[in-house]
Amino acid sequence: MSKYWSSLVSELQPYVPGEQPKMANLIKLNTNENPFGPSPKVISAIKSELNDNLRLYPDPEGHALKEAIASYYIDFGIEENQVFVGNGSDEVLAHIFQGLLKQDKPILFPDITYSFYPVYCGLYKVESNIIPLTESFEINPDDYKRDNGGVIFPNPNAPTGRYMGLQHVQAIVEANLDSVVVVDEAYIDFGGETAIRLVNQYPNLVVCQTLSKARSLAGLRVGFAVANAELIEGLNRVKDSFNSYPLDRLALAGAVAAFEDRQWFEDSCNGVIREREKVTKGLEKLGFEVLPSKANFVFARHPEHKGADVAAELREQGIIVRHFNKPRISEFLRITIGTSDQNNALIKALDFL
Numbered sequence: 644m645s646k647y648w649s650s651l652v653s654e655l656q657p658y659v660p661g662e663q664p665k666m667a668n669l670i671k672l673n674t675n676e677n678p679f680g681p682s683p684k685v686i687s688a689i690k691s692e693l694n695d696n697l698r699l700y701p702d703p704e705g706h707a708l709k710e711a712i713a714s715y716y717i718d719f720g721i722e723e724n725q726v727f728v729g730n731g732s733d734e735v736l737a738h739i740f741q742g743l744l745k746q747d748k749p750i751l752f753p754d755i756t757y758s759f760y761p762v763y764c765g766l767y768k769v770e771s772n773i774i775p776l777t778e779s780f781e782i783n784p785d786d787y788k789r790d791n792g793g794v795i796f797p798n799p800n801a802p803t804g805r806y807m808g809l810q811h812v813q814a815i816v817e818a819n820l821d822s823v824v825v826v827d828e829a830y831i832d833f834g835g836e837t838a839i840r841l842v843n844q845y846p847n848l849v850v851c852q853t854l855s856k857a858r859s860l861a862g863l864r865v866g867f868a869v870a871n872a873e874l875i876e877g878l879n880r881v882k883d884s885f886n887s888y889p890l891d892r893l894a895l896a897g898a899v900a901a902f903e904d905r906q907w908f909e910d911s912c913n914g915v916i917r918e919r920e921k922v923t924k925g926l927e928k929l930g931f932e933v934l935p936s937k938a939n940f941v942f943a944r945h946p947e948h949k950g951a952d953v954a955a956e957l958r959e960q961g962i963i964v965r966h967f968n969k970p971r972i973s974e975f976l977r978i979t980i981g982t983s984d985q986n987n988a989l990i991k992a993l994d995f996l
């Protein structure tokens with residue numbers, strides 16, 4: 644506390660990121676990073692940007708990256724002016740909250756979801772109506788047919804991993820033509836179908852994605868949104884009132900290369916999916932209930948062991964997973980899918996159960 648703080652700062656309840664421990668040899672399954680690493684083409688693209696040009700500002704619009712994203716989604720008719728890029732999708736989401744979701748009416752999002760949403764509500768003074776997930780931890784589209792100033796949810800949802808088919812996403816978008824519906828697709832490439840294919844049908848749909856998970860670039864900080872050009876213009880107005888250069892030269896070069904190397908990306912996603920099935924089976928054999936996941940993590944609870952206890956025991960054995968001490972989910976663990984060896988070590992470490 645300081646008397647020099649603004650009243651807003653005193654009230655903030657900031658997001659608490661998953662731990663990034665410095666200990667060596669730790670098996671880190673707590674923040675949904677991709678174990679397979681970025682494409683070697685990304686690394687060489689970044690290396691070739693390491694030169695005297697760093698004295699120059701980067702392209703404030705990030706044209707090359709927007710072009711790469713538009714051409715990746717060319718089948719859905721996406722054009723460059725329908726793409727917004729930012730410093731991680733967290734920044735993109737922040738601008739979306741301030742520029743599109745801050746309205747007179749409260750916005751809707753699930754009770755169990757990405758915990759940054761309530762934080763942005765606090766930062767930007769956005770009112771919210773929290774909608775409980777069903778008993779089986781699913782989003783029920785019918786619950787999103789009430790008056791609102793906007794809607795936001797991840798698909799697949801985090802931290803449950805549960806995925807909702809595109810027809811259900813479409814039903815939510817269609818039921819809310821007077822407000823913006825944001826689909827946060829941080830994990831969509833691990834087996835889901837992107838709502839980007841619906842963007843040209845609905846002027847109120849924003850799809851947000853990140854390069855942190857499927858493209859294994861959490862350290863580079865690149866995220867993007869795809870929407871109707873007018874919504875994107877709104878986001879550009881916010882961005883240019885905040886930071887004109889959110890993506891540096893290295894990030895832009897690396898991100899473009901990541902979209903160009905499709906083979907690496909597909910192999911990496913398939914590897915995660917394969918390992919996810921293996922981890923799910925292994926956990927089920929040990930008696931865990933595992934929610935169906937289309938993300939690069941699973942959400943699981945054991946009927947006879949406390950979530951916090953299992954997490955603590957795993958930590959003793961050098962494996963960290965995420966435990967949320969929150970209503971409805973305090974018995975669950977969110978376990979990121981690691982390499983084959985890491986996943987085997989996880990299942991072996993749970994032998995004590």
Ligand SMILES: *Cc1c(COP(=O)(O)O)cnc(C)c1O
Pocket residue numbers: 730731732733734757797801827829852853854855861864865866
């Ligand atoms: C990881 C994650 C993000 C943030 O991604 P960054 O691009 O790394 O900021 C956004 N939404 C959800 C649901 C996530 O899990």
